[in-house]
Amino acid sequence: MNRNKAVRDIVSIGKRLYEKGMVASNDGNLSVKINKNEIAITPTGICKGDMAASDILIVDMKSRKVISGKKKITSEAPMHFSIYEERNDAIAVVHAHPVVATALAVAGVQLDSCILPEIVLTIGIIPLADYATPSTSEVPESIKNYIKKHDVVLLANHGAISIGKDLWDAYFKMERLEHYAQIFLVSKLLGSQRILTSDEVCKLQMLSPEKPIECKSCSVDSKVENSEADEKLTQVFRSLLNKKQ
Ligand SMILES: [Zn+2]
Numbered sequence: 001m002n003r004n005k006a007v008r009d010i011v012s013i014g015k016r017l018y019e020k021g022m023v024a025s026n027d028g029n030l031s032v033k034i035n036k037n038e039i040a041i042t043p044t045g046i047c048k049g050d051m052a053a054s055d056i057l058i059v060d061m062k063s064r065k066v067i068s069g070k071k072k073i074t075s076e077a078p079m080h081f082s083i084y085e086e087r088n089d090a091i092a093v094v095h096a097h098p099v100v101a102t103a104l105a106v107a108g109v110q111l112d113s114c115i116l117p118e119i120v121l122t123i124g125i126i127p128l129a130d131y132a133t134p135s136t137s138e139v140p141e142s143i144k145n146y147i148k149k150h151d152v153v154l155l156a157n158h159g160a161i162s163i164g165k166d167l168w169d170a171y172f173k174m175e176r177l178e179h180y181a182q183i184f185l186v187s188k189l190l191g192s193q194r195i196l197t198s199d200e201v202c203k204l205q206m207l208s209p210e211k212p213i214e215c216k217s218c219s220v221d222s223k224v225e226n227s228e229a230d231e232k233l234t235q236v237f238r239s240l241l242n243k244k245q
Contacts, residue, residue, distance in 0.1 A: 001091065001166070006032035006040040007056045009167040013094070014042065016171060018049025022098040022178060028159075029074040032092045032167050033084055037061050041080060043071030075135035082140035083163060086147055092167035097159035098178035100185050104128075105154040111177075111184060114196040119180050120204050123152050123173060126180075131156040152177050 010030050017023045017030075028048050031041040040056050042048065057069035064081065066073055074080075080093050104111070110128035114120050127146045132138035132155070143161065146153045151163045152173050160177055164170030187193045196204075 001032060001034050003034050003038075003040065003058065004053075006034050006167075007053045009092075010040055010042060010056050011051050011053055013167050013171045014048035014051045017094070017096050017174070018047060020098075020175070020178075022096040022174060023048050024097065028094075028096040029076045029080070030092075030094050030167065031077075031080040031084075033090065034058070038067070039080065039084065041077060042074050043069070044074045046071070076139065078137060079139045079143065079161070082144065083147055083161070086144065087163060089165065090163045092164045092170040094162045094164070094167070094170040094174045095159060096174055098174065098181070101154060101178050101181040102159050104181050104184070105159065106157050108156065109184075110154060111180065113193070114201045115187075115193060116180060116183065117196070117204050119176070120196065120201060121207065123176060123180075124150070126150065126152050126154060126177065128154040128156055131158070134158060 009032060013030060014028075017028055022028070026045050026047055029042045030048070031039050033039050037060060039059050039061060041059055042051065043055055043057055046055055055069070055071060057066050057071060057073055059065065059073060059077070060067050061081065061084065064077070076095055079095065083090050083093050105128060108128065111119075111126035113125075127150055129142045129146055132142035139155070143153055143155070147161075147163065151170075152160065154160050160174065162170045162173035162177065164173060184193075
């Protein structure tokens, strides 16, 4: 990844995050892996809607020192470093506080049912990591087990992170998460959610022939929301996701 492009993308995506209300004030942080030694990352104490290229820092992955830029690095940098260490395929990370997704994370809800086809095919289930004090080493620790297999994770009482093959990919996952969270909430308020059956989930998975499908049959009454059904579908989906990797 070209250094200038990484910086340009951070400035553009920061603006989008702010304009879409996915961060308030100086919240949130973004990073892009330039190569195995360097990442571009946002500084602390800056509104993501109002950044210039000169605000973005270049940091050495090994020493964790700023090698270009004058500002102080975001306090959530350890979370970004740990994601790049854990996932070789991670090229960009977005951390934001989208309102409805964060409200679900406050309410202790994880998005682990198969409800919307687009989500099943793109993000999959979205786990909820335990609460961790922001800016401390508790945060990387709390997400460690989830980021191995998930590109999007809710952070209890805090917000969400998304991982992408570039910054646009990570951003669109965050946008998709918030859109899904809104639909999830409204359908909950309407009083019922029809969970996709395992057959329906299998058919969806078969739409992507490059991802081999092996659906374990399970009998689910898709008309009623029931935790046993949720659990079974979650198991099926988890096994599909594991096979994918
Ligand atoms: Zn945050």
